[in-house]
Amino acid sequence: MTWAELRASAEHRLLACGIGDAATEARWMLEQVSGMDPAEQIMRGRSSATRRAVTALDELVERRAAGEPLQYVLGSWGFCGLDLLVDRRVLIPRPETEVVAQLAIEELRRRGERVGRRDAWAGTDTAYAVADLGTGSGALALALAAALPDAQVWATDVSAEALSVARANIAAAGTPSARVRTAHGSWFEALAPELCGQLLMVVANPPYIGEHEREELPTEVRDWEPEHALISGPTGLEAIAHLIVEAPRWLRPDGVLVLELAPHQAERAVQMATDAGFVDVEVAKDLAARDRVLIARRESPSF
Numbered sequence: 001m002t003w004a005e006l007r008a009s010a011e012h013r014l015l016a017c018g019i020g021d022a023a024t025e026a027r028w029m030l031e032q033v034s035g036m037d038p039a040e041q042i043m044r045g046r047s048s049a050t051r052r053a054v055t056a057l058d059e060l061v062e063r064r065a066a067g068e069p070l071q072y073v074l075g076s077w078g079f080c081g082l083d084l085l086v087d088r089r090v091l092i093p094r095p096e097t098e099v100v101a102q103l104a105i106e107e108l109r110r111r112g113e114r115v116g117r118r119d120a121w122a123g124t125d126t127a128y129a130v131a132d133l134g135t136g137s138g139a140l141a142l143a144l145a146a147a148l149p150d151a152q153v154w155a156t157d158v159s160a161e162a163l164s165v166a167r168a169n170i171a172a173a174g175t176p177s178a179r180v181r182t183a184h185g186s187w188f189e190a191l192a193p194e195l196c197g198q199l200l201m202v203v204a205n206p207p208y209i210g211e212h213e214r215e216e217l218p219t220e221v222r223d224w225e226p227e228h229a230l231i232s233g234p235t236g237l238e239a240i241a242h243l244i245v246e247a248p249r250w251l252r253p254d255g256v257l258v259l260e261l262a263p264h265q266a267e268r269a270v271q272m273a274t275d276a277g278f279v280d281v282e283v284a285k286d287l288a289a290r291d292r293v294l295i296a297r298r299e300s301p302s303f
Helices: 003-016 022-034 038-043 051-065 070-074 095-110 139-147 160-171 175-179 211-216 238-250 263-275
Strands: 076-079 082-085 128-133 151-157 180-184 199-204 231-233 251-260 280-285 291-297
Touching: 003 022, 003 038, 003 051, 022 038, 022 051, 022 070, 051 070, 070 076, 076 095, 076 139, 082 139, 082 160, 095 139, 095 199, 095 251, 095 291, 128 139, 139 151, 139 160, 139 175, 139 180, 139 199, 151 160, 151 175, 160 180, 175 180, 199 238, 211 231, 231 238, 238 251, 238 263, 238 291, 263 280, 263 291
Parallel strands: 128 151, 128 199, 151 180, 199 251
Antiparallel strands: 076 082, 251 291, 280 291
16 A cells, blocks of 8 residues: 555545545644655655554544544644644643633733743743643643743643643753743642742633533533533633632732633623722633633733
8 A cells, every 4th residue: 555545545534434624634644653744745655655654544543533533643733833742631722722822922022021932041040920720731831931931830730640741741842841830739729829929920721611511512522621621610610710819819910810711701701800809801802703811910001
């Protein structure tokens, strides 16, 4: 079997299972097992595929056919230019959460903080601290560390298994990893007491699905992704409410809270933030123009 035939066979099997973009998924899977990028796959299409690649691709296709999300099948996924390890211990990084990262970075840039690559010889000195609570794969924490060269970033999670994934991703991140600290525990409880009142920013993609909404989730999400990272409680607002109420104690007087939420929760979340004492509160939209990110500032911005 040639490489081209192997890829065509995988595409055909994925199509038969109802996979919509079977051609793209087959290409990604072949890249995973062969190490060949799309151009190389075309150039070497008439060459014989290795037995190892045939066996490995067959396994990936079988997993995908059984309903496992593509990201878990591949074992990694891109997020803000980072290549992250992902498996069933953590949520799959999504474009909506990339918007959270971008807005958080832009918020600090407008406040005058440096954005960009860090000098490799600059050491590990930092000027301020931020926290990514419920870090999962470490996606938000690493995106912030990569873009904010003066930030110490704390990444916490109540799941020890998720934190293991985050630590693996941090270890593979290169220079930014020196400024990322991990801590095991529930939300703010995981943080060192001396950080109380010292954080310039808290970011989170908390669970925000209500128990009554579980059956409405796509099968790939409901049956494969970790429930504790999806379901917040009866209403879906439990984690959001906790973070909003507790954040002012942990933030600096000029600190800001950035939270991902569901569009239908935006109005309630704004009221919660206002009641908690945040002075300037807004909700930003995601790429589909839906309310998605709560930005709550302890004082009015000067930018």
